[in-house]
Amino acid sequence: EVQLLESGGTLVQPGGSLRLSCAASGFTFSSHAMSWVRQAPEKGLEWVTIISARDETTHYADSVKGRFTISRDTSKNTLYLQMNSLRAEDTAVYYCAKHANWAFDFWGQGALVTVSS
Amino acid sequence: QTVVTQEASFSVSPGGTVTLTCGLSSGSVSTAYCPSWYQQTPGQSPRTLIHSTDTRSSGVPVRFSGSILGNKAALTITGAQADDESVYFCALYMGSGIWVFGGGTKLTVL
Numbered sequence: 001e002v003q004l005l006e007s008g009g010t011l012v013q014p015g016g017s018l019r020l021s022c023a024a025s026g027f028t029f030s031s032h033a034m035s036w037v038r039q040a041p042e043k044g045l046e047w048v049t050i051i052s053a054r055d056e057t058t059h060y061a062d063s064v065k066g067r068f069t070i071s072r073d074t075s076k077n078t079l080y081l082q083m084n085s086l087r088a089e090d091t092a093v094y095y096c097a098k099h100a101n102w103a104f105d106f107w108g109q110g111a112l113v114t115v116s117s
Numbered sequence: 118q119t120v121v122t123q124e125a126s127f128s129v130s131p132g133g134t135v136t137l138t139c140g141l142s143s144g145s146v147s148t149a150y151c152p153s154w155y156q157q158t159p160g161q162s163p164r165t166l167i168h169s170t171d172t173r174s175s176g177v178p179v180r181f182s183g184s185i186l187g188n189k190a191a192l193t194i195t196g197a198q199a200d201d202e203s204v205y206f207c208a209l210y211m212g213s214g215i216w217v218f219g220g221g222t223k224l225t226v227l
Contacts, residue, residue: 037217045155045163045206047216059214062118095162102210103153103168110162 002026002106004096005066009111020111022079022096029077033099036070038082039110045109046092049081050099064090086115119143121209123219129197137222138189139207145188149198150209152190154183157221159202166205167192194224202226 008020020036036048049070051062060068069082079096094111097104120142129135139152146152154167165174167183170190180196190209194201209220 010166037218044204044221045157045208045218047208047218050214051218052214057214061119061215101168101172102151103165103174104155104208104216105165105174107162107164 002098004098004106004108005067006094006096006111007109008034009094009113010085011062011114011116013117014087014115016115017082017084018086018113020094020096022081022108022113024077024079024096024098027098029072030074033102034070034072034079035097035099036068036079037095037097037104037107038090039095040089040092043092048094051079083113088115091115119211119217121217121219122180122208122217123205124222125220127221128202129194129224131197131199131226133197134193135197135224136186136193137205137220137224138186138191138192139209141209146185146190147211148185150190150211152183152185153208154181154190154192155206155208156201156203157207162184163206167171197224197226199226210220 003025005023018087051070067085071080096108098106122140137200147172157163171183182193204221206221
């Protein structure tokens with residue numbers, strides 16, 4: 001059974017940093033691209049970043065480029081999102097998602113990040 | 118910047134058929150954009166319904182189907198049920214590793 005379990009969400013002050021983790025199980029983690037997708041309160045889904053399976057190429061939405069970094073540790077089957085220079089508009093539930101068949105084919109339960117003073 | 122467009126809301130009667138669409142602010146959606154569809158109920162994570170334009174994900178009922186209609190991707194629910202009341206999001210692959218979601222359509226079944 002595929003499982004994605006995010007952790008690390010919390011309240012952080014504007015300008016602060018935070019690292020989210022996503023523990024993966026039930027599939028060959030190293031064989032799949034992975035993304036982070038966020039959802040601000042009462043808003044839609046926003047794709048944030050992706051890391052490829054083979055060469056760990058990364059891509060970012062313009063809204064987070066230069067502030068967020070995605071990475072993966074295949075020895076731990078864990079995906080990470082390092083978030084720096086956080087802003088109020090980064091407040092959201094952050095989902096990690098597994099890619100397959102050119103889609104987001106499985107989602108975690110999400111981690112809430114609140115940026116506020 | 119390209120925007121992915123979806124109807125804000127839609128209503129369907131139980132047993133009825135509804136088609137939700139996913140377009141582009143500039144240009145036409147084709148299979149090259151790898152349209153996919155997701156269902157989300159309040160407080161839950163999204164659930165993947167359709168990938169690669171028209172392929173149902175595992176366990177998705179056959180009443181959900183995907184297609185290209187004109188210049189948009191489409192999700193059709195045939196024989197809507199009460200528990201289909203959800204928000205539906207589409208996603209398009211824009212190339213160069215970039216994905217964009219539509220704003221979502223809130224579907225009411227009544």
